[in-house]
Amino acid sequence: MLHGRLLGGLAARAIEERCAEPGLRFARLTVDLFRSSPMLPVTVETTLVRDGRRIRVADATISTDLGVIGRAAAVLLREGEQPGGEQGVVTPAWDAPPPSGPPVDGGVWTPPFDLWRLSGRDEPGAGRVWMRERHPLVDDEPITPFVRAALAADFASPLSNSGTDGLRFINADYTLTLARVPAGDLIGVEATGHLSADGVATGQVTLHDTAGPIGFCLVTALANAAPLGGR
The missing domain is CATH 3.10.129.10 (Hotdog Thioesterase)
Incomplete structure (x- = not known):
């Protein structure tokens, strides 16, 4: 069947194709998985919801012959100057080196x-x-x-x-x-x-x-x- 990773990837591709712009960074992608679908042709339709100076929001609807099987929403944020000072909580890098053997x-x-x-x-x-x-x-x-x-x-x-x-x-x-x-x-x-x-x-x-x-x-x-x- 069409797994969720493929649907999310296709939605991300469609939104990026329409909405990407230098200086705007994809900060969030939410993918809702409504139903399973067999391997059928997929249509992804996008809608620009908001296009502000610092925030851009876009939606995507994912469909097959079975109807709508999922949707996605992306938020793009304008890059800017990084604030100074120390954060109270910082996620550390993990201790796992890149793989060296076969998968x-x-x-x-x-x-x-x-x-x-x-x-x-x-x-x-x-x-x-x-x-x-x-x-x-x-x-x-x-x-x-x-x-x-x-x-x-x-x-x-x-x-x-x-x-x-x-x-x-x-x-x-x-x-x-x-x-x-x-x-x-x-x-x-x-x-x-x-x-x-x-x-x-x-x-x-x-x-x-x-x-x-x-x-x-x-x-x-x-x-x-x-x-x-x-x-």
Whole structure:
């Protein structure tokens, strides 16, 4: 079926194609996943919601022959002078060096991207991975840094919501926030929180590139009776 990462990536691509401008930085992308869809042609329609001097907001609607299957909203913010002084809380760079060996291959699930696990599959503790896209999202078109981040962000759900017996939650959305877009093709994802009660969950991850942390992703999820493949 069409996975959420593809829908988010296509929405990010369409909004970037219409709204990108030097000096405006993609700061947030929220992707709502309404329903599953088989592998059908996808249409993405964008709407410019606000076009201010410092803030630009755009929406995207994602459809197939089944109707609307998802939507997205992006916020672009104007770059400016960085304030002085020290922040009260600063997310540290993680201690995971860039991968040097081959990515995981085969097993229970072979991902459609290169994946290096830094934590054991379905083991207690925070999930941590490096990932890298190996296929173009659109034929003969390079993946931009913003789209690369949007594709990686969907991995927040399995990474933050997996348990020791697999993934028992399926996410309904994800919200990616970025201080900057990734440099290079490697993105690190580290689970930094999970809460759940009565079959409803929320999870969060921190995203990194080889230079340091770049942003966060938050997901909401529903309990799924049968465990899916974990992180």
